[in-house]
Amino acid sequence: VKASPEVVMRLASLSLLVLLTVLIWPSHVSGQAREVVSYEIQVRLDAEAKRLDGRERVTLLNRTSQPVSELYFHLYPNAFRGPDSTFMRESPGTARQAAAEDNWGWMDVTSLRLATGGDLLAGATVDDTLMRVPLPAPLEPGRSIDLDLEFSVQLPRVIARMGHQDDHFTVAQWFPKLAALIEGRGWVAHHYHANSEFFANFGRYRVEITLPERFVVGASGVPAGERGNGDGTKTLTFEARSVHDFAWVANPGFQDARARAGDVEIRLLYLPENEGLRDRFLDAAVASVEHFSRWYGPYAYPLLTVAAVPFDAGGGMEYPTLVTVNDYGVPLSGLLLEEQVTIHEIAHQWWYGMVASNEFEEAWLDEGFTSYSTRKLADLLYGPEQSMGRVFGLNVDQLGTERGQYMSVARQDPVVQPSWEFSSPSSYAGNVYAKASLILGTLEGHLGEELMGEVMRTYFQRFAFAHPTTEDFIDIVHEVSGRDFSGFFQDALYSPVIFDYAVESLSVRRGAGGLSSDLRSEVTVTRLGVGATEVDVVTTFQDGHQEWEAWDGVALYQRYEYVRSSPAVKVEVDPERKLLLDVNWANNSHTTWYNWEPVLKWATNLLWLAQTWLRVLAFLF
């Protein structure tokens, strides 16, 4: 078919337009995202009414290969509009509390127009926290669209780490936000679920916040201006590039402290009552940025804001270039929870902020990677036995805490599934935080620390400012290690199965010759869990000699036989405890001698505890 000159001209014009658009928008260079969206927002906070009024210009560039005929906006505050929202139905305790205190929040979009003038609000439909907006004409690949919105938000008292508490404001998920438009998927748009967090395209933000002058504000991005308005308010401007969300906090009492981690400036906002925690927050923040930059790749922004929010105004949460942390109070002062939350939220700058996985559907890629990174750094900084501190004579280690969480939910759900399909919040947390971290730890056991570091670095560097999936990570593991871990990942990520290897028996008998130099030691190890992976089996003999065997761990049991002059006295499966997912390490070994002293020591101390408790009981009554 021969094209007419008119068609050729139109195609040429279209190609030129696409080319120009791509050139004008930031390219995928180091430290910058291929931005898909752009937001220019002006918002005013009414601190008395706890209300936001704003307008925004949204620009969407269709970087996919398919035309887009409708848009989806998240109206997240509507999760708190009433007890029937998806979020509230999935978290009845929270819903009851909110209802009892008449503590609802919501978002209303009052105007939605094309920048060229056409009204879109009339055709828009709202379903829970999602607004669907049909477009008058499909948005072709490479083309962009500008929209103007006006909206208002009633902030609830802090719920799900968003809202107000007295004169403090955590303003997160607060503006009409486009869902994620992903190549090959189209729109990835889900309700705000109780377990899930957020997912969006990278973009740029310019946000002007007008609020009473007394407030100190921390926000995503970097400050880009401040002016007084002469009416007791001021307007602060922030700009953020290559990010996928924008949040801010405001409190009149915030103090400002600064530190540097290489080229990155760290700004800590804290309240006077947390003066004693200031250096702990800052030290943890600096260590986090320095180590994670070295381990995975550089933090790509000039500023990181750490806001220590009040005791009763939510907890730690990650936003691009802004994290919230909090103090946990004197009763738990022996614990390093403040350091933990700081390290954890900052680790999210890598696993969420820059490597932006789909938190709705594969939350482990954010939370698991972050928990793993947190554990590694806390182990390094504070020692593996007390990585979370010490309280009431107990060394609190993150590994033990994660194993405890994992074991309590090990058979409930697979790790990889949409967050709202987990059977309970504890199963969600136990799987996507704890078990996922242990999976990565086990992988490190298999690969060694150095190679695992290379896996993580390669994954980060290849997928920074992108939206990788579980399969992308598995491919990286195979590529970097040159080994096939498909079976392990299948069991560990996609099935709710447990791993448990044990020693079944150790027996020694004299050989047929009846000579002392002819002792036959027989060892049987067994796989009690459904999950299978390779493990070492080590047999130690009385003369100190050791035999190491590499067992693929697939069969239900494996028998080894040794004929030596010295008898076997100890057998261990996975002696180096590489398999962090093993639900019972105590049964991984068997000795021919009996360990009286440790058992009796514990019995003695338990006797003391029981006596003390009974005396207290008798004293009380």
Place this chain on the structure above:
Amino acid sequence: MANTWRSFWGGWGAAARLWPVVLLVYLVDAALAAVLVAPVAGHLHEVFGRSAMAPELLGPVTVNLLIEMVGGLEPISLPWRPYFLVPPIMVLVGTFLRGGILGALASGSSGFHWRAFLSDCARFFGRFVVLLLLFAPVLLVGFFLLAAASLRMTSGAPALLAWLSAAGLLGLMLIVAMDYARVSLVLTPERSVFRHFARGIWFVVRRLPQVLVLGLAFALVAAPLAGLYPALLQLSPLFGALLPALVVQQSVALLSSWHRIAMLGGEMTLYRRVSRLAPSDK
């Protein structure tokens, strides 16, 4: 205040004279504790007896170690009955023995006889149980109110600590009021338990400074006593060895029994001195 100090020291002396009872209270405590510990010790024997992980039990206790202890535990396999039965048994036995202890303390220096002791145990047991039933709801309601209020506190950790301290002091006064009600019941011929209940509370309210000082004095002795064994474990590896550790901990347990009887003796002395009651008023 002289009355208070005399009562404090007098209590220790009176308890020393009742050393067979101190020993009995200690033995009851140890025996019931052994009933509680035996199943857990059996479980530890099963899990760690032949595990190469056992030496870790001698090191610092980590969450990971606790996970291993509990992780291999099948809850159904533990004999749960003792855990439900022993606490109420301890309360009832303690209540029973307290009649004999207070009876012996009331007799002053006229000597200790097991027959009289057991007779007093039986004589006061019923009314002490009624007193317990009157005080227990107050204590339990107070505890739950305290817990609920603490959980709802939003004004930060220092305020929480202050609140807990005040509530703890109030709780101590309630417990002491129950002691004084029992003392009143043993020392005076009045049979109505309700009156002794009221007298116990009224005594504490009316003589608050003396009661408070005496209660705190005994509490000040109890605190280091409770911390002695764990502190020795931390300080010296000697106490990490099995036999010395056992000797020290059981000595501390014996001292604690003495302390409790001394406290009752001190309270009885104070009650007598303030109420001008002679030993013969019993």
